[in-house]
Amino acid sequence: MDKAELKKRLNDIQSLPTLPPIVSKLNEMVADEDITAVKLGKVIEKDQVLTSKLLKMVNSSFFGFPQRISTVSNAIVLLGFNVIKTLIVTSSIFEVMQASDVGLFEHSLGCATACGIIAKMRQIKNPEEVSTAGLIHDLGKIVLRSELPEEYEAIVREAQEEGLYMRQVEKKRLGVGHGEIGGMLARQWNLPERLVFPIEFHHKPELAPEYKEIAAIVHFSDILIRAVGFGYGGDPWVPGLDHVAWERIKLSKSQMREVIAELDEKLIELQDFTLEIKVEG
Amino acid sequence: MQRIPIKLAKAEMVLAKDAVTPEGQVLCGAGTKLSEELIARLKKQGVLVLSVKGHPVKEPGEKSLSERLKALDERFSKVKKDPVLRALEHLIGEYWIIEEKGEDFLEKLKASK
Numbered sequence A: 001m002d003k004a005e006l007k008k009r010l011n012d013i014q015s016l017p018t019l020p021p022i023v024s025k026l027n028e029m030v031a032d033e034d035i036t037a038v039k040l041g042k043v044i045e046k047d048q049v050l051t052s053k054l055l056k057m058v059n060s061s062f063f064g065f066p067q068r069i070s071t072v073s074n075a076i077v078l079l080g081f082n083v084i085k086t087l088i089v090t091s092s093i094f095e096v097m098q099a100s101d102v103g104l105f106e107h108s109l110g111c112a113t114a115c116g117i118i119a120k121m122r123q124i125k126n127p128e129e130v131s132t133a134g135l136i137h138d139l140g141k142i143v144l145r146s147e148l149p150e151e152y153e154a155i156v157r158e159a160q161e162e163g164l165y166m167r168q169v170e171k172k173r174l175g176v177g178h179g180e181i182g183g184m185l186a187r188q189w190n191l192p193e194r195l196v197f198p199i200e201f202h203h204k205p206e207l208a209p210e211y212k213e214i215a216a217i218v219h220f221s222d223i224l225i226r227a228v229g230f231g232y233g234g235d236p237w238v239p240g241l242d243h244v245a246w247e248r249i250k251l252s253k254s255q256m257r258e259v260i261a262e263l264d265e266k267l268i269e270l271q272d273f274t275l276e277i278k279v280e281g
Numbered sequence B: 001m002q003r004i005p006i007k008l009a010k011a012e013m014v015l016a017k018d019a020v021t022p023e024g025q026v027l028c029g030a031g032t033k034l035s036e037e038l039i040a041r042l043k044k045q046g047v048l049v050l051s052v053k054g055h056p057v058k059e060p061g062e063k064s065l066s067e068r069l070k071a072l073d074e075r076f077s078k079v080k081k082d083p084v085l086r087a088l089e090h091l092i093g094e095y096w097i098i099e100e101k102g103e104d105f106l107e108k109l110k111a112s113k
């Protein structure tokens, strides 16, 4: 398959079950400058299923708010519209993933958790946005798996047999890696660049045209979550570290210890969350 | 830290997090040392799970510390030459050892090397 064909196949995904109709309505509403969180919240809350999913996500431990968030408008105020929109856009993708690939689902949740911890430590303004970028950083893998299943399987197999990273095999077989694929989709879905770039460049954070710091945090969190062995990202190895990106967000040894300990606690709590999802379906 | 169902709680274990009811009511704080009486009282008030310090309960199918350390090392096999990542591997291993065996054990281990 060449790049053009791949692009075409990915373009078609836009019409797949991934985009709930409510998203375009919300986009219109946000363009209106007088819109308030309360008004937006009311529109979302008309969809009860979506609302309960959304509240479950925002209350999960990777965002780590101490009090329970009980309304959508509250969630919008606390997490920002970018985050809420991304959670809505990707909610059906995550549903598919929970059912078909628990390992990748846990890898994504774990990466989001690590992103949040590091973003807070670095006092980034909206740490929830960084968590969200972490949550969907492997969007490309999820989509490959659901839209090009034979190709995906062949990639996983070759990676295992040859002892290669997934993205090396993707590059070889498809001409692009899952980072670029995820970036393409995120752009198609009109997600903000603060999220698009970190997804697209999570393996090459210094190539991001902007938001290099967020990209670097996602890059390192991906490494960290694989390092501790939580979830499964398609191949078992810790990815290489970009040292320029590391200089940007460098943690001291004692900060690193703090991050490891906090991550461990949050991952234990996260298991309650994934268990809850499994039980409730 | 370990999350355990309250029926596995034993006296002398130390809470790593507040003990809360499913409704979110806090009954006693992190750092509290459990006693038989306290466990009975928490059960009565509806507490289902507790977060305790360290890793006192062995779960079925759980990997031993040395197995986990070995798997950790295998995951890092492609990045052994990277000094930052080597340090990261080290810190994770140390954290696991302390969690399971305590700080003293790690010190002794270091001294014996």
Ligand SMILES: [Fe+2]
Residues within 6 Å of the ligand: A137, A138, A178, A179, A202, A203, A222
């Ligand atoms: Fe990735």
Ligand SMILES: [Fe+2]
Residues within 6 Å of the ligand: A107, A111, A137, A138, A222, A233
């Ligand atoms: Fe990843």
